[in-house]
Each structure stands twice: as C-alpha cells, then as structure tokens.
Amino acid sequence: MGKQGNKKIIVGLAAAGIIICSIAGYFIVKSQNEKKKVENTVSKYTDSLTKQEFSTYNNLFSEESFTKYDTTRDEVVQRYETIFAGIGVKNIKVEDVATKPKDDYYEISYNLKLDTEFGEIITEKYTVDMKKADETYSFTWTPALIFPGMSADDTIKVSTDEAARGEIMDRNGIKIAENYDYQQVGITPGQLGEGADKEQNIQAISDKFGVSTDNINEKLSQAWVQDDLFVPIKTLENSLSVMEIAALPSGAAIGNTNQRHYPYGEATAHLLGYVGKVSAEDIEKNPELSENDSIGKSGLEAAFDEKLRGKRGVSIDIVDEKGQPQKTLLKIEKVEPTNITLTIDSEAQKIAYDSLGGKPSTAVISSPKTGELLVATGAPSYNPNKMVLGISEEEYKVYAEDTNLPFMSRFANRYAPGSTFKTITAAIGLDSGHITTTEERSIDGLKWQKDDSWGGFWTTRVKETPVVDLKKALVYSDNIFFAQKSLEMGEDVFRSGLNKFIFGEELDLPIYIEPASISNEETFHSDILLADTAYGQGELMISPIAQLTMYSVFMNDGALVYPQIVKDQEVKTKADVVGAESANIVLNDLIDSVASPEGYVYNLYNPDFALAAKTGTAEIKEKQDTLGTENSFLLFFDVNNRNFMGLIMSENSRENGTATEKASAVVQYLEAHYQ
Missing domain, CATH: 3.10.450.100 (NTF2-like; domain 1)
Structure with a gap:
C-alpha cells in the first residue's frame, strides 16, 4: 500500500475518533x-x-x-x-x-x-x-x-395530659396563688338576631362589659365560629349574680375558664408577681414553651416557674380508622407540678398592706429564730388579677405613669436606714469597749461639730438632753451621741464591726435583693462621713429585708439569722456577729421607747406585752439647714418570746405619714397570734 493509502486510513481513523468523541461528549452532557x-x-x-x-x-x-x-x-x-x-x-x-x-x-x-x-x-x-x-x-x-x-385510612391523634399549675400557700396552708374558675362572658352568634337587632345587642354587650364593638366583631369573624358555638369575649374578675346573668343582653352567655387567681390581690402582688401568656422572647429563651403556655412573669411566680408549671404529658400516635394506635411518633411523660408553701402569714400580710394606706411604704416582718419572713409587702401596688385576665391599655397606663411607682418592690429596694441603724453602732461600740452602760456624756444644744474643719456641716439632734447615756441615746435617738462615739472608735474599729454583718452579700432568696453597702468607696475619707454613717445616713444603702436580717442579731444573742421565704428550709446563721451581752443590752434599752410615756413609740404600748422598738428618720436634702424629704422607719421586737420582729418604712413621711402611725394594727395581730 502506498503512502496515499496510508494517508486515507489515518484521515479515516481521525474522523472516526472525532465522531466517537462527539458521541461520548453528547452522552456526558446529557448525563x-x-x-x-x-x-x-x-x-x-x-x-x-x-x-x-x-x-x-x-x-x-x-x-x-x-x-x-x-x-x-x-x-x-x-x-x-x-x-x-x-x-x-x-x-x-x-x-x-x-x-x-x-x-x-x-x-x-x-x-x-x-x-x-x-x-x-x-x-x-x-x-x-x-x-x-x-x-x-x-x-x-x-x-x-x-x-x-x-x-x-390512618389519622394522627394527639392526646395530652395537662399539668395544672402548682399552687402557692401561706404558712397556714391558705392559698395565696390558686387555679380558679372565673366566669367568662361569651356570645352565641345565632342568638344575636339579624340586622339592626344584632348591632344593638353587640353594642349592649360592649357597653356592659367594656369591650369595643370592633373587638367583639373581630372575635365573631374567626374561621371556627358557628351560630351555636360559645365565642369567649372577656373573662370577669368578679362573678355575676344569678339576677345579673338573667338580665344579660340577647346573645350574651356565661361560661367558665380556669386561670390564675390571687385572693389577696395587691397585698401580695410584689411578692408573688403574676403569670401571663408566653411571648416570642420567652419561647426564644426556652424552646420547650409554646404560644398557648402561661408562665410566671415576675416575683415568685417567675422564680419558681419551672416547679410550678410542671410539664404536660403528650402522646402523638398514628391510629387506624377504629382509633387503635398503630405507631407512636412522640411520647412525653407528664411531670407533676409542685405546690409551694411559703413562710408568709397571709392575714398579717393583708393587715400590714392595708395599714400602709396606699402611700409609698413597705413592711417586712420575720420570725427571728428561723429567719422566716411572715410579711413582705409594699404600697402602692397593682392588681395582679388584672394582669392575668388582660389589663386594658388605659388601666396599664395609669400604673405606668404613677410617679409613686406601683410596680416597685420597696422591700427589695435600697434606702439609707436612718436611726434604726444606731442599734448596730451601739452593739459595735459595746463590743469594742468604746461604749459602756454606765458612761454619761454631757452634750449641749441641738447641734454639734467636731471642729472648724467641718465647715458648715453640723450633726443635729431632735431632743435637747444635757446628760446622755446609751439608753437615752437609743430612746431619744441622739445623733450627736453616736457621731461622737463613732469618731472615738475610729473607722478601722467601726468598719471592722460592720464587716461582720452581710454587707456585700447576696441573700439566698428566690427574689433578688441588691446587696447592702456601707459606702461608695472602701474608706470614708472623712470624719463627717464616718459620723453620718454611725446614725444611719452617709452612704449606707440597705434594703428593708437586709436591714431586718442585720437586726436579727438582737433577737438571737448576737447571731445573725438569714431570711427565708419557703417553709421548712434549713435555718442558716452567722454566729458571733456581735456579742450576746451587747445584743441584749441594746434590745432591753429599746423597751423604754414603747413603755415610757416619753418614748417615741408609746402609741404601741401594751401592758401585757413586752415590745421593744426603735424609730428612725433618714433625711434626704440638697444642703445643710434646709428641709429635705424624710423617710420614716420603725423597727420593733417581741422581747420576751422572740417570735417576731419587723421593720416598717414610709417614704416622704411628712406627707405620707410615719412608719409608727402605720404599725398599730399589724403589731396587735402579731402580739395576739405569735405568743
């Protein structure tokens, strides 16, 4: 074969290769x-x-x-x-x-x-x-x-075993947060009538129950609504009588719904808080929640929410046409909720709250041997039942714009303690030997300063007493006596005594109490601040609950007993905060504040009961020699039985009344029931 023939073969093979590659490429692209x-x-x-x-x-x-x-x-x-x-x-x-x-x-x-x-x-x-x-x-x-x-022919069946929210009881088993069958106003659409009659009946329901006609019509337009079905419109805080139900407008009907209820209302609102429907934010924090759940929004309801709420059981099953389970897709066992019993005495709580008269003030009372809180209430307050059932914008606005802050838990808020704090200064002085029961001190006039270095600052007192001992200084609340004694002690001794208390500590309570503080810095930097602190002002900031905790040393021979609010908890103490002798000297000296006709708390005197007390006033003013705002305090003790002690605080007492004026009814109750 010649060269020409070889060329033809080569060309043919190349063409064939091209065709094969093209075909292969086609199939690759197609694939x-x-x-x-x-x-x-x-x-x-x-x-x-x-x-x-x-x-x-x-x-x-x-x-x-x-x-x-x-x-x-x-x-x-x-x-x-x-x-x-x-x-x-x-x-x-x-x-x-x-x-x-x-x-x-x-x-x-x-x-x-x-x-x-x-x-x-x-x-x-x-x-x-x-x-x-x-x-x-x-x-x-x-x-x-x-x-x-x-x-x-299979379907899906969802079976739930609901966990009713656990209830909260007081120390005597009385329910203070309960699950309650409220009356619920609804409408049976088929009974509203037609045309003008329907509009008239809707308007009558709107007028009677304070629900807008737009709101009613929106609920009546839901996809599931039928003529013979009950359409809920509003849950009633107070039940209607039989006669009121009989007089309802045409189309209106009464049903029931089980929701959270607080029998003591405003008296326990700051302590218990309230429950409400979960928000998107709640679900984001806890994906186990669903939009139909209710959770604690504040107070103990929020602190104990997981225990109180429990967890509903659920079974999601594939079932046949006869309803027989074929396969389980999800099974969650029910977690029973927990009932919680508090140390609170609900009757004392109610009496104390009513005595505050709605003015900015608070009352905390405890059983000093155990630290059990019997009362923790404050005013003004809010109605937690309205928060559960659905508070209107107008009602909420009234609360939100109230300058007296009805949502604030004053028993957890910090204040300068005023002259009740002199009891602690006295105990530290007795322990250090800088104060004795026998020393008598001559003090002239109603104001005093260490020397000219104090400039325009003077320590003042209310009662002019030429010769003052410890007992008179406590009973007459002599600022000058305690200012002088604190300077004699010096900052190191005084602060060392204070540091044995609970300053800077977070209390182990389910409600947050900001730690008490002595001063803004680690040292006073001036004799004026040292003296001011000795009689309960200066930069001292202590919540009423923390104050009561500190003052428990006077009921426990110098040992501090920490507060608790859940019944039957282990008692926690701090021993030897002050000496037993010093604690009892101060306590007994305070009896004359009540028993003596000259005492500032003589209005609480009961010849059949040994009550000790210390008043206090913390004045907030912009400069010396001006009239400031006064917060009034009353500290009181059951001396013989040591079954109760309490602290009442009244803000701006010149306008809102003193703490002592608010104490009578609750003290009488305690004396009768805690002997």
Missing part, C-alpha cells in the same frame, strides 16, 4: 443535564416540604398516585395542613437526603425532624419514587409520605 434536573427536582421537593408549602409540594406528584388511593391532590393538601397544624409544627428540617437510580426511576430517601409545640419528632426514613415522563420528573405519592408507616 450531566439529567443529573442537574434530578437534583433540581429533589431540591424543589425538600424546599417545599421544609417551608410547609403543601400545595407546591403536592404539585410535584403524579395525578395517578392520588387516584390510586381514591383521593385528590386538594384533599391531600388539606390533609397535610390539618395534621401539621394539629401537632403545631413550627419548623421542618429535611436531613440525610439520598438519591439512588433504579431501572427506570429514582428512589429518594430522607429523614424529617419536626419541631412541634409538643416537642421534637424525629421520623424513621422516608422513601419516595421519582419517575421521568416527557422530559419532566414527578413523584409517586403514598400515605406513608405523611409519616412512615401510615396507611390510607
């Missing part, structure tokens, strides 16, 4: 396009399922796959929407997606993770066939694509 179409179709499937776009999702299936089960595409869409809404599906994740080619179709497998209002459901593996027809792909629907294992 890649096919693969991309498959991936895109599977992606549409998973995306629509993730977004719960069931119309889009079901459009991906062949019509024949629905007719096989004697159903339609629309009916299946409705089925998905009903089931997924019924179990409260919030989010869907499609995981572990796999695509396997078969002879003439693809098998797609995946798992679902469903975030529902009842908990998380993780399914078994799904499988769905995907076939090609006329350059497009469609899936083959089966009932098992709702949940693996479901057949055509």
Whole structure:
C-alpha cells in the first residue's frame, strides 16, 4: 500500500475518533443535564416540604398516585395542613437526603425532624419514587409520605395530659396563688338576631362589659365560629349574680375558664408577681414553651416557674380508622407540678398592706429564730388579677405613669436606714469597749461639730438632753451621741464591726435583693462621713429585708439569722456577729421607747406585752439647714418570746405619714397570734 493509502486510513481513523468523541461528549452532557434536573427536582421537593408549602409540594406528584388511593391532590393538601397544624409544627428540617437510580426511576430517601409545640419528632426514613415522563420528573405519592408507616385510612391523634399549675400557700396552708374558675362572658352568634337587632345587642354587650364593638366583631369573624358555638369575649374578675346573668343582653352567655387567681390581690402582688401568656422572647429563651403556655412573669411566680408549671404529658400516635394506635411518633411523660408553701402569714400580710394606706411604704416582718419572713409587702401596688385576665391599655397606663411607682418592690429596694441603724453602732461600740452602760456624756444644744474643719456641716439632734447615756441615746435617738462615739472608735474599729454583718452579700432568696453597702468607696475619707454613717445616713444603702436580717442579731444573742421565704428550709446563721451581752443590752434599752410615756413609740404600748422598738428618720436634702424629704422607719421586737420582729418604712413621711402611725394594727395581730 502506498503512502496515499496510508494517508486515507489515518484521515479515516481521525474522523472516526472525532465522531466517537462527539458521541461520548453528547452522552456526558446529557448525563450531566439529567443529573442537574434530578437534583433540581429533589431540591424543589425538600424546599417545599421544609417551608410547609403543601400545595407546591403536592404539585410535584403524579395525578395517578392520588387516584390510586381514591383521593385528590386538594384533599391531600388539606390533609397535610390539618395534621401539621394539629401537632403545631413550627419548623421542618429535611436531613440525610439520598438519591439512588433504579431501572427506570429514582428512589429518594430522607429523614424529617419536626419541631412541634409538643416537642421534637424525629421520623424513621422516608422513601419516595421519582419517575421521568416527557422530559419532566414527578413523584409517586403514598400515605406513608405523611409519616412512615401510615396507611390510607390512618389519622394522627394527639392526646395530652395537662399539668395544672402548682399552687402557692401561706404558712397556714391558705392559698395565696390558686387555679380558679372565673366566669367568662361569651356570645352565641345565632342568638344575636339579624340586622339592626344584632348591632344593638353587640353594642349592649360592649357597653356592659367594656369591650369595643370592633373587638367583639373581630372575635365573631374567626374561621371556627358557628351560630351555636360559645365565642369567649372577656373573662370577669368578679362573678355575676344569678339576677345579673338573667338580665344579660340577647346573645350574651356565661361560661367558665380556669386561670390564675390571687385572693389577696395587691397585698401580695410584689411578692408573688403574676403569670401571663408566653411571648416570642420567652419561647426564644426556652424552646420547650409554646404560644398557648402561661408562665410566671415576675416575683415568685417567675422564680419558681419551672416547679410550678410542671410539664404536660403528650402522646402523638398514628391510629387506624377504629382509633387503635398503630405507631407512636412522640411520647412525653407528664411531670407533676409542685405546690409551694411559703413562710408568709397571709392575714398579717393583708393587715400590714392595708395599714400602709396606699402611700409609698413597705413592711417586712420575720420570725427571728428561723429567719422566716411572715410579711413582705409594699404600697402602692397593682392588681395582679388584672394582669392575668388582660389589663386594658388605659388601666396599664395609669400604673405606668404613677410617679409613686406601683410596680416597685420597696422591700427589695435600697434606702439609707436612718436611726434604726444606731442599734448596730451601739452593739459595735459595746463590743469594742468604746461604749459602756454606765458612761454619761454631757452634750449641749441641738447641734454639734467636731471642729472648724467641718465647715458648715453640723450633726443635729431632735431632743435637747444635757446628760446622755446609751439608753437615752437609743430612746431619744441622739445623733450627736453616736457621731461622737463613732469618731472615738475610729473607722478601722467601726468598719471592722460592720464587716461582720452581710454587707456585700447576696441573700439566698428566690427574689433578688441588691446587696447592702456601707459606702461608695472602701474608706470614708472623712470624719463627717464616718459620723453620718454611725446614725444611719452617709452612704449606707440597705434594703428593708437586709436591714431586718442585720437586726436579727438582737433577737438571737448576737447571731445573725438569714431570711427565708419557703417553709421548712434549713435555718442558716452567722454566729458571733456581735456579742450576746451587747445584743441584749441594746434590745432591753429599746423597751423604754414603747413603755415610757416619753418614748417615741408609746402609741404601741401594751401592758401585757413586752415590745421593744426603735424609730428612725433618714433625711434626704440638697444642703445643710434646709428641709429635705424624710423617710420614716420603725423597727420593733417581741422581747420576751422572740417570735417576731419587723421593720416598717414610709417614704416622704411628712406627707405620707410615719412608719409608727402605720404599725398599730399589724403589731396587735402579731402580739395576739405569735405568743
């Protein structure tokens, strides 16, 4: 064969190679396009399922796959929407997606993770066939694509075992936060009448119960409303009588709803707080919550929310047409809520609150041997039942704009303690030897200063007493005596004594109490601040609960007993904060404040009961020799039995009355019931 023939063979082979490569390239491109179409179709499937776009999702299936089960595409869409809404599906994740080619179709497998209002459901593996027809792909629907294992006649059943919120009792077993059947006003739409009659009846219901007609009409327009169904409009804080119910406008009806109730209302509001519907923020913090749950929003309801709320049990099952369970998708055991018994005496709490007269003030009372709080209340307050049932914007605005701050828990707020603090200065002085029971000190006039270095600052007193001993200094609340004694002690001795108390400590209570502080810096830097602190002013900041805790040393031979509010807790003490002898000297010296006609608390004198007391005034003023705002304090002790002690504080007492004026009724109750 010649060269010409060889060239022809080479050219032929090259052409054949080009053809073969072209064919191979065609099939590669075709295969890649096919693969991309498959991936895109599977992606549409998973995306629509993730977004719960069931119309889009079901459009991906062949019509024949629905007719096989004697159903339609629309009916299946409705089925998905009903089931997924019924179990409260919030989010869907499609995981572990796999695509396997078969002879003439693809098998797609995946798992679902469903975030529902009842908990998380993780399914078994799904499988769905995907076939090609006329350059497009469609899936083959089966009932098992709702949940693996479901057949055509199966449905989903949700069974719940609700956990009623635990109740809160006082020390005597009286409920102070309870689950209560309130009356609920509703409307039976079919009984409203038509046209003008209907409008007139809606207006009458609006006028009687303070619900706008727009609000009523909005509730009547809900999708589920039918003529013979009860449509709730408003929950009533106070029940209607039989006669009032009989006189209701046409269409109105009375039902019942169980919600949280606080029998003592404003008296316990700051302590207990209240419950309310969860917010989006609450759910973000705790994904186990659902929008239908109620949780503690403030106070002890919030502090003990998890215990009080418990956890409802739930079972989500696939059931057959006879209602028989076929498979369980989710099972959560019920967690029983806990009832909580407090140390509070609800009757004393109510009496103390009423005695405050709605003016800015607070009262805390404890059993000093155990630290059990018998009373923790304050005024002004708010109605927690309104917060539960749905407070109107107008009502809330009244609270929010009240300059007396009705939402503030004054027993947890810090104040300068005033002259009640002289008891602690006295005990520290007795322990250090700088104060004795026998020394008599001559003091002239109503004001005093150390020397000219104090400039325009003077320590003043109310009662001019030429010769003062410790007992007179306590009974007459002599600022000059304690200022002089603190300077004699010096800062090191005085601060060392103070540091044995609970300054800077966080109290182990379910309600937050900001720690007490002696001064803004670690040292006073001046004799004036040292003297000022000795009689309870200066930069001292102590909450009433912390004050009462400190003063417990006088009822426990010098040992401090920490406060507690839950019954039957272990008593926690701090020993030897002051000496036993010093503590009892101060306590007994305070008896004359009540027993002596010249004492500042003589109005509480009871010849059959040994009560000791110390008044106090903390004055807040912009400069010396001006009239400032006074906060009034009263500290009182059951001397013989040592079964109770208390502290009452009244803000701006010149206008709102003194603490002593607010004490009589609760002290009488304590003397009668805590002997």
